[in-house]
Amino acid sequence: MAVDKQRITDFFTDLQDRICRALEETDGQARFHQDLWDRAEGGGGRTRIIQNGGVIEKGGVLFSAVYGPASEMTLKQMNRTEPADFYATGVSIVIHPHSPLVPIIHMNVRYFELSTGDCWFGGGIDLTPHYVDDEDARWFHQQLKSACDRHHPAYYSQYKTWADDYFFIRHRSETRGIGGIFFDYLRPTNDDHKADLFAFVQEIGNSFAPIYTHFMRKNRDLPSGKTEKKWQMLRRGRYVEFNLVWDRGTKFGLETNGRTESILMSMPPQANWVYDYQPEPGSREAETLSKLKKGVNWV
Template sequence: MLSKENIAEYFQTLQKTICQAIENTDGKGKFREDLWQHHSGGGGRTRVLTDGNIIAKGGVNFSAVSGEASEALQKQLNLTEKADYFATGVSIVQHPVNPMVPIIHMNVRYFELSNGICWFGGGIDLTPHYVVEEDARWFHQQLKAACDKHSAEYYPKYKEWADNYFFIPHRNETRGVGGIFFDYLKPKDETPKEDLFAFVQSVGESFAPVYTHLMVKNNQLPYGAHEINWQMLRRGRYVEFNLVWDRGTKFGLETNGRTESILMSLPPVANWVYDFQPEAGSEEEKTLSLLKKGVDWV
């Protein structure tokens, strides 16, 4: 029988595998590791790489924490009585040096309550500073292939969910070109826990080959001060989403998680320019025109 300990052990191995792939591809940067304990039980292993050849700042976090659900968490989960929780997962954000290399995020997670309820969640999405349609299509094709191994319904359903989730309402734009997002996948008779876990594994294991391909493909492309200025603005948008809208950030802070690990997702440097308007016909304007819901990338 699949246990929470089995799932947590897999996530630890996934973290290790992904860190090795990123280090090997970057060629310079090495992950610093911090082990930490959660005040109510469990803890985590935070790994952060800085000042690499390709990655300016990247984090690959593992956690397995437990405790009594706070009032805020009870409200979020619609719990009518107190319960203990167990949460484990891997969370990743990579901010590249070269503006032609996209930012990427992935999270795969498992949540279990002492009342017997459990579920999986996660997602993977791409945030290019400059949208390259060929790369966006390829990225979505890889995610569709990972989904299709388990159900033909997964990709269109979770792609739409990602469009809606990775959206910045106060800017009326998507954070990037989307990907897939899913949550509250609970075991049922027709979809047992083991099948859901296999799907989550397929998503998690797609990360390293997908992102290392994009790192290698785009890292040698030329750029200058103009592109760096735009990169800083797009990083600013990333910060806005993560601090204002991201549920994972809110959950971590509401459960008194480790702040440094929670805010690992933020870039090393970002910028906000008042009322910035891209030049007509520019690559920046083209990118903004593609940051919208419902783009059919496959």
């Protein structure tokens, strides 16, 4: 069966359904609210938001398939000058938990094609714990390495480095979290190669629910107090800074007249900023900051 945009789109809609069911079941309390939307220029999507659950304070699992004339900025990024239409589809997820001991997670898997015939896949998954736990970090990265290794032995190393570089808050000189994998512009050279790349994207998409429900179950009941909650709000502030200043997906969505509510669903329900905050030396907070850097070999 040919890997065309309809087959890819169908996988992404099914992926959204399966992930939402897994998150609802594990949360045990909240249910997703669905918001169907249309884009005036072409296409639309299904925004699903879950709030005030047993584990999840706010989360979004979004599917979209949009199309129309490519903007001048998009064409410039592609090093193209002639007008072209685009088609873009994918699933994007951000989950903010109640507990400061359950990590924030993000995943995006996507496909983009131009009417000129050019097409590519992109995506990634990364973890942002409020407190870096070495055991959890090693487990997370091992899951991603195993998924990557099933498709190419070089993928994990290459895409982990890419994630370290991408999920980096330059104005803070710190990573957003413990990274993960990130890949973009994976262009197929022929039909067989396109099938291989699609299989890899499917693997990453399918890995999300087992990975995050593991952390939901494992960490949801760990004890925490006011100190941990204050730190969580500060780390959420860093998350906001990255998404609004550096994230390419946010910029692309706004530039292509995407749906603002869906684009900004990645924002936490609450965050905080304290002027020149410095954690106590030797504290868990200081230890976490010391690990928010590029090049940490977790596996």
